[in-house]
Amino acid sequence: MQQQILVAIIVSSIAFFSVFVITPFLIKALEKRNSVVKDYHRKGGAMVARPGGPSLIVGILISGIVLYAFFPKIEIIAILITTTLAFFVGLVDDKKVMGGWFKPLALAATAIPILLLGAYDSNLSFPLFGDVKIPLLYIGVVVIMISITGNTINSIDVLNGVASGFMVIAGSALTISLIILQNYEIAIASLILVFVSFAFYKYHKFPSKIFPGDSGALTLGAMYGTIAIVGQVEVVAAVALGPAIINSFLFLSSMKRVVEHREIKAKPVSLTEDFKLKASSDKDASVTLVRLILAGGRPLTEKEIAYVIFRLSIFSGILAIITAFMMEISL
Amino acid sequence: MSGSSLFVFIFAMWILIIIGGEISVLILAPIEISGYGEFDLIISSGIKAIVSVGLVITWIFILSKVKNWIFRSQLKV
Numbered sequence: 001m002q003q004q005i006l007v008a009i010i011v012s013s014i015a016f017f018s019v020f021v022i023t024p025f026l027i028k029a030l031e032k033r034n035s036v037v038k039d040y041h042r043k044g045g046a047m048v049a050r051p052g053g054p055s056l057i058v059g060i061l062i063s064g065i066v067l068y069a070f071f072p073k074i075e076i077i078a079i080l081i082t083t084t085l086a087f088f089v090g091l092v093d094d095k096k097v098m099g100g101w102f103k104p105l106a107l108a109a110t111a112i113p114i115l116l117l118g119a120y121d122s123n124l125s126f127p128l129f130g131d132v133k134i135p136l137l138y139i140g141v142v143v144i145m146i147s148i149t150g151n152t153i154n155s156i157d158v159l160n161g162v163a164s165g166f167m168v169i170a171g172s173a174l175t176i177s178l179i180i181l182q183n184y185e186i187a188i189a190s191l192i193l194v195f196v197s198f199a200f201y202k203y204h205k206f207p208s209k210i211f212p213g214d215s216g217a218l219t220l221g222a223m224y225g226t227i228a229i230v231g232q233v234e235v236v237a238a239v240a241l242g243p244a245i246i247n248s249f250l251f252l253s254s255m256k257r258v259v260e261h262r263e264i265k266a267k268p269v270s271l272t273e274d275f276k277l278k279a280s281s282d283k284d285a286s287v288t289l290v291r292l293i294l295a296g297g298r299p300l301t302e303k304e305i306a307y308v309i310f311r312l313s314i315f316s317g318i319l320a321i322i323t324a325f326m327m328e329i330s331l
Numbered sequence: 332m333s334g335s336s337l338f339v340f341i342f343a344m345w346i347l348i349i350i351g352g353e354i355s356v357l358i359l360a361p362i363e364i365s366g367y368g369e370f371d372l373i374i375s376s377g378i379k380a381i382v383s384v385g386l387v388i389t390w391i392f393i394l395s396k397v398k399n400w401i402f403r404s405q406l407k408v
Contacts, residue, residue: 126352132360136376137383235352242341253395292337292402312337319345326349 001184007070008188011063015192019059019199026055027203027210041159041302042207043275051094051213052200057087059196060223067192071185075230078119079189079223085110086150086222090215103154103218104147110222111146115139119230126235127326142229149225149237152244154217155251156309158290159302161205163212166244166313167197167220173240173317174224177324178231186231193223206303236323242316243309247289254287272299336401343397351390358382 030036030049039048064080089106092098114120122138123131134141157163171194178187197220203209212220228237238245266285269277276299279291293308294300300308359382364375 124355126356127349129353129356132356134359134376134379134383135372137380140380235348239345239348242344243337246337246340246344249394250398253398289337295402312341315338316341316345319341323345323349 003070004184004188007067008191011067011070011188012191012195014066015059015063015195016199018062019055019196020202022055022058023052023200023203023210026052030210037211039160039208041271041275041277046207048208048211050211051091051215052204052210053087053090053094053213053215053217053219056196056200056212056216056219057084059199060192060219063192063196064189067185067188071188073185074117075119075186076189078114078117078230079226081113081117082110082146082226083219083223085113086146087215087219089150090154090213090218093214093218103151103214107147107150107218107222108143110150111143111226114142114146114226114229121232123232124234125232125327127323128329141234145229145234146222146225148245148248149228149241150218150221152241152248153221153224154214155248156244156289157212157217158288159206159306159309160208161201162306162309163217163220164197164201164204165306165310167224168194168201169310169313169317170240170244170320171197171224173320174227174231174233174237176321177233177236177240178227180321180324181231181233181327183231183233186227190227190231193220193227196220206306233324236320236327239323240317240320242319243289243312250287250289250292269294276301277305340398340401343401344394347390347394347397351386355383355386358386 027049035050036047037050038045060083061080064076068076086107089103089110093103120138120142122135123133124138124141125131153163153167156166171190175187175190175194178190200212200216204212224237224241228234266280266282268280268285268288268291270280272278277290277294278299279294285291289309290305293305359379362375362379362382364371364378367374
């Protein structure tokens with residue numbers, strides 16, 4: 001146990017400081033190459049560097065390799081390979097605008113290493129009532145899980161600091177749940193996700209100096225999904241991801257099809273003169289988490305909306321931890 | 332508090348996940364097919380897959396109804 005605590009401290013420090021140190025250099029390099037996008041929600045429409053995925057993946061790979069040196073488990077290799085592949089899927093989407101189906105399908109393909117390495121258990125664990133054995137069906141669960149987690153994190157990346165801040169909270173809930181279920185090595189891998197997200201949040205929070213882009217959001221989402229699979233905490237992970245899943249669910253149920261956000265003409269929120277956000281009254285606009293937060297209330301600043309999402313995430317995180325405790329109980 | 336209905340919806344979704352999970356265990360776990368030799372696993376997995384898809388569709392339908400009920404005022408924007 002002492003060794004695991006020591007490794008957790010070392011790996012978390014590497015994860016945090018690598019992203020914290022690399023990101024300013026990445027911002028300068030992106031600005032130099034004019035790889036910037038306009039932040040429409042900000043007064044004056046500041047230009048912000050994008051994508052931040054490269055600094056996240058470097059931090060994940062360095063700390064992940066150190067973790068593997070201490071605990072050479074196939075599950076850690078699966079996490080690193082799938083996360084890296086998801087990063088490249090996002091990078092392609094950052095460089096070239098792809099269709100709405102590209103990301104779900106490409107992300108599904110990134111799950112193949114998990115299957116080839118056999119880094120999963122085909123028993124799906126549920127709280128209170130135990131496991132259900134679904135050997136062939138679980139392959140589908142693995143493929144769908146990575147696609148869902150990657151895309152949900154990407155879809156919640158709409159405001160300054162939300163995607164990275166959300167991952168800090170959801171990742172922390174996942175880490176605590178893995179500790180409760182005594183899966184310590186994967187809990188340390190989950191700590192990597194928490195600390196790279198936290199370091200990135202320092203630059204991503206309002207007013208953002210960098211946006212994660214698809215490469216950053218898909219990297220974080222795919223890593224979260226892979227940890228859930230190899231750590232056998234799929235249900236707990238789904239609960240912790242509550243606000244992001246609700247966002248995707250509301251969006252899909254209002255649009256009735258898989259579509260890229262940039263393809264939608266009617267925006268779910270609009271900007272007031274004092275740069276606050278208010279819910280759109282356009283009936284054709286999609287229903288999203290941010291629109292529902294704003295609906296029926298006063299316009300809010302971007303920062304205020306982000307804090308509401310974080311409060312929802314903390315609530316989901318607590319429910320996820322309760323779920324983990326319930327998995328220890330068998331009726 | 333902004334988004335208070337969303338807390339209710341998250342809680343409702345959690346309850347649905349717990350109940351849905353228990354139903355899955357109760358329905359899917361006992362499905363075992365024998366007598367078809369090497370096809371036993373494939374046939375039982377196929378049946379489990381069909382039942383699972385049905386359960387997921389039902390789960391989404393119920394969640395959708397819960398969403399409309401909780402957000403009935405906000406969704407009229």
